[in-house]
Amino acid sequence: MGTCLKKFAAFCLVLLWPIGVINLGxxxxxxxxxTRTAAGEPDLNGIWQANNNAHWDIEAHSASAGPVLVxxxxxxxxxxxxxxxxxxxxxxxxxxxxRNEHFAxxxxxxxxxxxxxxxxxxxxxxxxxxxxxxxxEHIMIVHEFAGAVRTIYMNEHTxxxxxxxxxxxxxxxxxxxxxxxxxxxNGMTWFDRAGNHHSxxxxxxxxxxxxxxxxxxxxxxxxDPNTFSRSWTIRMPLYKRIETNAExxxxxxxxxxxxxxxxxxxx
Amino acid sequence: MVHRQLNxxxxxxxxxxxxxxxxxxxxxxxxxxxxxDYEVPxxxxxxxxxxxxxxxxxxxxxxxxxxxxxxxxxxxEVSALEEGRAVNESAQTTxxxxxxxxxxxxxxxxxxxxxxxxxNLRTSLIVDPSNGRLxxxxxxxxxxxxxxxxxxxRVGRWDSAQANQLDDRCMIMRGAGPPMLNAGYNxxxxxxxxxDYVMILVEMIHDARIIPLDGRSxxxxxxGQWMGLARGHWDGxxxxxxxxxxxxxxxxxxxxxxxxxxxxxxxxxxxAIDYRFTVDDPATWDRSWTAEMPMKKTIGPMFEHACHExxxxxxxxxxxxxxxxxxxxxxxxxxRQRR
Amino acid sequence: xxxxxxxxxxxMNRFCLAAIVLVIGILVTGKTSIAHHAFxxxxxxxxxxxxxxxxxxWDMINPHSWFHIDVEGESGNTITWQIEGGSPNExxxxxxxxxxxxxxxxxxxxxxxxxxxxxxxxxxxxxLEDGSRLFLGGSGQKAGGGQ
Numbered sequence: 001m002g003t004c005l006k007k008f009a010a011f012c013l014v015l016l017w018p019i020g021v022i023n024l025g026x027x028x029x030x031x032x033x034x035t036r037t038a039a040g041e042p043d044l045n046g047i048w049q050a051n052n053n054a055h056w057d058i059e060a061h062s063a064s065a066g067p068v069l070v071x072x073x074x075x076x077x078x079x080x081x082x083x084x085x086x087x088x089x090x091x092x093x094x095x096x097x098x099r100n101e102h103f104a105x106x107x108x109x110x111x112x113x114x115x116x117x118x119x120x121x122x123x124x125x126x127x128x129x130x131x132x133x134x135x136x137e138h139i140m141i142v143h144e145f146a147g148a149v150r151t152i153y154m155n156e157h158t159x160x161x162x163x164x165x166x167x168x169x170x171x172x173x174x175x176x177x178x179x180x181x182x183x184x185x186n187g188m189t190w191f192d193r194a195g196n197h198h199s200x201x202x203x204x205x206x207x208x209x210x211x212x213x214x215x216x217x218x219x220x221x222x223x224d225p226n227t228f229s230r231s232w233t234i235r236m237p238l239y240k241r242i243e244t245n246a247e248x249x250x251x252x253x254x255x256x257x258x259x260x261x262x263x264x265x266x267x
Numbered sequence: 268m269v270h271r272q273l274n275x276x277x278x279x280x281x282x283x284x285x286x287x288x289x290x291x292x293x294x295x296x297x298x299x300x301x302x303x304d305y306e307v308p309x310x311x312x313x314x315x316x317x318x319x320x321x322x323x324x325x326x327x328x329x330x331x332x333x334x335x336x337x338x339x340x341x342x343x344e345v346s347a348l349e350e351g352r353a354v355n356e357s358a359q360t361t362x363x364x365x366x367x368x369x370x371x372x373x374x375x376x377x378x379x380x381x382x383x384x385x386x387n388l389r390t391s392l393i394v395d396p397s398n399g400r401l402x403x404x405x406x407x408x409x410x411x412x413x414x415x416x417x418x419x420x421r422v423g424r425w426d427s428a429q430a431n432q433l434d435d436r437c438m439i440m441r442g443a444g445p446p447m448l449n450a451g452y453n454x455x456x457x458x459x460x461x462x463d464y465v466m467i468l469v470e471m472i473h474d475a476r477i478i479p480l481d482g483r484s485x486x487x488x489x490x491g492q493w494m495g496l497a498r499g500h501w502d503g504x505x506x507x508x509x510x511x512x513x514x515x516x517x518x519x520x521x522x523x524x525x526x527x528x529x530x531x532x533x534x535x536x537x538x539a540i541d542y543r544f545t546v547d548d549p550a551t552w553d554r555s556w557t558a559e560m561p562m563k564k565t566i567g568p569m570f571e572h573a574c575h576e577x578x579x580x581x582x583x584x585x586x587x588x589x590x591x592x593x594x595x596x597x598x599x600x601x602x603r604q605r606r
Numbered sequence: 607x608x609x610x611x612x613x614x615x616x617x618m619n620r621f622c623l624a625a626i627v628l629v630i631g632i633l634v635t636g637k638t639s640i641a642h643h644a645f646x647x648x649x650x651x652x653x654x655x656x657x658x659x660x661x662x663x664w665d666m667i668n669p670h671s672w673f674h675i676d677v678e679g680e681s682g683n684t685i686t687w688q689i690e691g692g693s694p695n696e697x698x699x700x701x702x703x704x705x706x707x708x709x710x711x712x713x714x715x716x717x718x719x720x721x722x723x724x725x726x727x728x729x730x731x732x733x734l735e736d737g738s739r740l741f742l743g744g745s746g747q748k749a750g751g752g753q
Contacts (some may be wrong), residue, residue: 032268038311038462045461116576131477133466135459136318140466142475149473151457151568161664161703162694164571188576245484248477252494254438254575255429262428267343267592357744360730362654368646368718370670370729374743375692376700381742427648435644437669453695470695471668570668570698577667580690586647587721 034176034210042176042210044132046141047248050125050218053080057194058125058221059236060087067107077193082123083234089196095227102195110193114261116251117148117165120182121220121234129241130173131248138177139171144251152180159225160184163200180206197211199226214240269575307504308536312462315504315534320569321562323447323542324384324454326352329520329558331391331399334437339388351381384559385539392443394543395557402522409549412521425588428581435581439472439493439517445510445528446519446544446558455564458571465499465506472574478508486512491524493517506532525550538564647727648690653719657727662686662710664695666704673729675713689715690727697741712739 060082062229066075091099102109112118118126128144139152152171152218160168168184186211187200202224216238223231307315326348340348356378360367372378376409391399404412422430434440442448447456451469457468467476478499488497491514499508508530513585526548533541547555659677673689675751694702714733720726 040311045463080511106545113315117573133380133459133462133477135466136316138457139473140459140468142466143479147474149468149571151468159703161568161570161698163704164578165576166571169583208341208368245486247479247486247496248475249490250494252438252493254436258428262582262585265428265582265589267423267426267589363651365651367726367730368651370691370717371693371731371739371743374732374739374741375694376696377670377692381696417694431644453693485700520665528694566699568698570666570695572668572693572695577665577669579672580644580648580670583720583722583726584644587648587723591721597733 006205031159032210032212033104034037039134039136040171041134042178043134044178044208044210045134046129047217047246048188048238049129049241050124050127051239052083052236053078053123054083054190054234054236055122055127056194058083058088058192058238060084061192061194065216068163069223080211083236085233085235088231090232091204092227092229099195102190103199104195106193109195111189112145112222113257114195115146115257116188117149119165119185120142120150120167120205121168122189123148123150123166124206124237126216126221128251129246129248133256142248146251146253152178167191167202167204174207176209178206178208180204180208182206197227198224199220201226208238211237214242303538305441305534306311307539310460310462310590312461314462314584315499316460317458317465317506317532317534317540318460319458320565320567321456321458321540322338322383322385322454322565323449323456323560323562324379324382325387325449325560326379327387327392328374329392329448330401334532335390335516336398338390338397340390342388345386345388349380353378360509372452382452382454383563383565385563387561392558393492393556394559396554398603402552402554402556403523404551405415405553408521408523408548411523411551415521425584428585431581433517437578437581439474440469441517442519443469443517444472444476444494445497445508445513445530446546447530447542447560448519449560453572454566455569457567465508468569470569471572487513491515493589495528504533508532519546521551522546522548523550528592532562608676611630636719645728648720648722649718650717651718654717655719656710656716656728657687658712659687661707661709661713663694663709664691664704664707666698668693669675669729673713673715673732675715687715687725687727689717691732702741707740 035046037045038045056077056151057080061077061080063079064077066077068075070213092239107113112122112126123130123143123145126143126145128141130141131143133140135221137153139154141150141152148166149264150166150169152169154171157170161187165188169180169182171178171180172177180221181203182205185196185198185200185202187202190197202222205221205223207219209217217235218238219224219233219235221231221233222228285317297531310316310318321394323571325404328576357373357380360369373381378506393399393401396402424430428436432441440450442450447467447469453471455469456471463480465478465480467478468474469476474494476494476497478497480499480501483485484502485498490496492512493514493516495510495513497508499506499509501507512523512528513526513528515522515526519526526546528544528546530542530544533543535541541559543557543559545555546552628698657675657677659675662674662676665672665674669711671691671694673687673691675687676684679685712735715727715729716730716733717727720728731743734740738744
C-alpha cells in the first residue's frame with residue numbers, strides 16, 4: 001500500500017509539476033533558444049520593425065489632435081501605453097521645461113521633420129523597417145528612414161573619434177543577448193515627435209534578445225547627467241517582417257524637405 | 268585600427284610615410300584575375316571573404332584620353348603620372364584664382380595622392396569597347412542629353428536648392444553606384460557579408476547597398492530606386508550582383524532609368540578585389556560597355572558622412588546669391604534715380 | 607565640397623610638367639571643376655582675408671568641417687568666426703579625434719570671406735603658432751608665396 005502511494009505520488013508529481021510550478025508563480029518564461037549563424041552567434045539577422053506608438057511619444061499618453069490642421073485625423077496622435085519603465089522620463093527640472101517647449105514648437109524643432117538622421121534609440125521604433133546584418137567583425141543596422149546606418153563594432157572597441165547623429169557603437173554578446181553601448185552623440189536628435197530630448201552626453205546601452213522565431217525583445221537604457229536625474233530604460237518587442245519579398249527600400253527624404261528648408265531662399 | 272590620440276607632428280610624419288607607400292605600391296594589373304595560387308579566405312558560410320574596408324581610388328579615367336591609343340601604360344609612365352599629380356596637388360594654389368577659394372585638400376588628407384589606391388596600368392577603366400571609350404550614344408540618349416543641357420542653360424545654378432547638383436544637395440554622389448565609380452576623396456567602401464546577404468556601405472553618403480543572395484525574384488518595375496535594387500549570387504568564387512530598378516535620376520555619363528548593371532567582385536589577393544562591371548542601357552547606348560576598377564584594401568573607420576545634416580554650405584550659398592541680387596537691384600535702382 | 611569629378615586637375619600647376627606630359631603622352635583630362643565653382647559661389651574671390659584667433663570648437667562634420675574661432679575685435683570685444691574646412695573622415699582614419707586640436711589653440715587663417723555677409727570664411731590655410739600648417743599641410747609655404 002505504501003509503495004503504491006509513493007508511485008502514485010511520483011506519477012502525479014511528474015505529470016503535474018509544470019502546472020504546479022506555474023501556479024506557484026515561479027515559472028520562468030519559456031526560454032527560446034535562438035538559431036545560430038554560420039559563425040556560431042545567436043541569429044538576429046533579418047528585417048525587423050517596431051509596432052507601437054512610441055515614435056509619437058515614448059511616455060504613456062492619450063490620443064490628441066495633431067499640429068497640422070489639414071492632416072486631420074491622419075495627423076492626429078494616437079494613444080500609447082508608453083515604453084518607458086516607470087512611465088515617466090526622469091528629467092531634471094530645466095530639461096523638463098525644455099521638453100515642454102520642444103513639444104509646443106515641435107513643427108519647427110523636430111529634427112526628423114528635416115530628414116536629419118534620427119539617432120538612437122528613436123531609429124529603432126520609428127514606423128519604418130530596419131535590417132540587422134551580422135558580419136565577421138561588425139554588425140550593421142540599416143534603417144529605411146533617411147538610410148540611417150549604424151556600424152556596431154564587435155571586436156575592436158574604441159572611443160568615438162568625434163560626435164555624430166547615430167553615435168558610435170561598441171557591441172558584445174552576453175549569452176544570447178547582443179549588448180550595444182553607444183556614445184558620441186551630437187545631442188541634436190530627439191527620442192520621439194513629442195520633444196523628448198537629450199544632450200551630447202547621452203550614453204545608450206541596448207540589449208537585444210531573440211524571443212522567438214518572429215520577435216526580438218529590445219531594451220535600451222539611457223544615461224545623461226545633463227538631462228536626467230538618473231538612468232532610465234525603455235522596453236518593447238520588435239517584429240520580423242516575414243514577407244518573402246521584404247526588403248529595405250530607399251527613403252531618401254532630402255528631396256522631400258528641400259522646399260521646407262531652402263524654399264524661402266529661392267530666387 | 269586603434270584610435271590613439273596622435274599629436275599633430277605624428278600625424279604629419281605618419282601621413283608623409285603613407286603617401287610614399289601608397290605611391291610606391293604595385294598590385295596586380297587590373298583585369299588579370301589573381302594567380303591561381305591565391306587561396307581566398309572564406310567566411311563561416313564558406314563563401315570567399317570580401318569583408319573589410321576597400322577603396323577604388325585611382326588616377327585612371329573612365330575613358331581613354333584622346334591622345335592615347337594603347338591599352339596599358341608602362342610602369343614608368345604611371346609612376347611619372349602619380350608623382351606629377353602628387354606635386355601638383357600639394358602645391359599651393361594661386362591667390363585670386365578659383366581653386367584658391369577653397370580649403371586646402373592637402374591639409375585634410377584629401378588629395379588623391381594622399382589616398383590609398385591600387386596601381387592600375389590601364390589607360391582607361393573601360394575595357395570594352397576595346398578602344399577604351401564609351402559607345403556612341405544612340406538617338407534617344409542624345410535627345411535626353413540635349414534636353415538636360417537646354418534645361419541647365421535656362422536655370423541658374425543658385426536659383427534654388429533644387430537647381431544645384433545632386434552632391435551639393437547632399438542627395439547622392441555621382442558614381443555612388445552601381446556602378447561604383449571613384450570619388451575625389453573618401454572613395455571607400457565597407458563590405459559586410461554573411462550567408463544570405465552582402466552589404467556594401469559607400470562612404471559618401473553613407474549609402475548601404477544590401478544585396479540578398481537568396482535567389483529572390485526581381486522587384487516590381489514600379490519600384491525605382493536611386494541605387495536600384497540588387498540581387499546577388501556566387502559564381503564560383505566571384506560575387507555577381509545584378510541591379511535593376513534604377514530610377515535614372517543620378518546618371519552615369521547620360522544613362523537612363525533603363526540602365527541595368529552587372530557587377531563582379533573577385534578577391535585576388537589579401538589586399539585586392541577585382542571589380543568589374545557591365546552597363547546595359549538600351550535607351551542610351553546600342554551596346555553594353557564594361558569597365559574594371561581594382562579595389563585595394565584600406566583602413567577604417569568610415570566616419571558617419573551625414574552630409575545633408577551638415578550642409579551649411581548650400582544654405583550659405585543661397586543666402587549669398589539672394590543678397591548679391593538684392594544689392595545689384597539696389598545699385599541699379601540708385602543709378603536710375605540719379606539720371 | 608565633395609569632389610566626384612576630377613577637379614584636382616584644375617589646380618594651377620606652378621611647375622612645368624609640360625615636358626613630362628609630352629614625353630609620356632599622357633593627357634590628363636581636365637573636367638570642369640564644378641565643385642570649385644560651388645565654393646567660389648559661397649565665398650567671395652574679391653575678398654581675401656586673414657585672421658588670428660583661438661579655437662573654440664572644431665565641428666568635425668561632413669560634408670565640410672567648421673572651425674569656430676574667437677577673434678578679438680578692435681574695441682576689445684570678441685567675435686566668433688566660422689571657418690569652413692574639409693571633411694574630417696580621412697584625418698579620423700589617421701588617428702585624429704575631437705581631442706587632437708585643443709580648445710584655445712591659436713590659429714591663423716588665410717581665406718576668403720563668405721558672400722552672405724556674416725562672420726564666415728573658407729580657410730585656405732590653417733596655420734599654427736609655430737608657422738606649420740594644421741594637420742598635413744607641412745611647414746611654411748604660405749599662399750601666394752614663392753615659386
